[in-house]
Amino acid sequence: MDDSASFENMPAAGSQADESRFSMRNAAVYGIAAIGAVILLVVAFREPAPASAVTTDRLGPAPGEQVEQYLADARTSLDGGDTDPHWALVSFTEYLTPQQLPAAAEGLRISGVIQHVPVDRVQTPVITVATPGGDEPAVKSGEAAAGLVAAQQVRDQRSAEIARLTESRLRAGCACTAGIVVRGSLPELRDLATQPDIRAVQALPADAVAGRFAVSPLLPGSSNTVTPNPDDGPVPSE
Structure with missing residues (x-):
């Protein structure tokens, strides 16, 4: 898509009324764009949301899937000789x-960052933040996730305590990033998968469409089967 501005609807020179309407319309468009950039399409959820009817691809393990089987499938997803860009989920060892x-x-x-505050036997939210290009949005993804948590409605006292703890730790810059979604060629992704801090890299087919695939994390603590974290422990005060 051509990102350049169109000149077809610009007002004729000398028409003050047309210039005024054009300026107001541009201001509204730019204002909407700025709001969209701030929101960053951030989504939070306690458990992976079910895939919609139009979703045909998935990054990350399915609920109930064996971790070893997912790791094997992720390695297989990097096979191939094409050099087209692929969407991929990168899962960390820690x-x-x-x-x-x-x-x-x-x-x-980096097009997405998965934040999750690990707390023993407390089911804290998994928060996926979509990020525009450049390093800064990824570096600020913890703050973006904290802001979303703060805006969520809570249903009971325990949920309120979990939200408060999650927001506090994210704003403090905790080590809470479980994975990232990246865009790269298969050779680049295979090289990334060999790095010591990388647990798995799973790639989608090259024809996968942005916004048309589900993402669920492989949390660093997942070992045998992918199941929701238990939620029967005390919520720390800090």
Whole structure:
């Protein structure tokens, strides 16, 4: 798509009324664009949301899937000789801080960051933040996730305590990043998968369409089967 501005509907020179309407219309368009950039299409959920009817691709393990089977499938997804760009989920061996993400991606474009505050036997939310190009949005993804948590409605006292703890730790820059979604060629993704902090890299087919695939994380603590974290432990005060 051509991002350049169109001159077809610009007003004729000398028409003040047309210039005024044109300026007001541009101001409205730019205002909407700015709001969209701030929101960043951030989504939060306690458990992976079910795929919609139009979703045909998936990154990440399915609920109930064996972790070893997912890891094997992820390795297989990197086979092939094409050099087209692919969407891929990068899962870490340990949680990283947002500041570590640019180095962890090794120059690949980060399009999504998965934040999750790990607390023993407390089901904290998984928050996926869609990020525009450049390192700064990824580095600030913890703050963006915290802002979303703060805006969520809570249903009971425990949920309120979990939300407060999650927001506080994210704003403090905790090591809470479970994975990232990147865009790269199969050779680049295979190279990334060999790095010591990377647990798995799973690629979609090259024809996968942005916004038409589901993403669910492989959390660093997942070992045998992918199941929701237990939620029967005390919520820490800090």
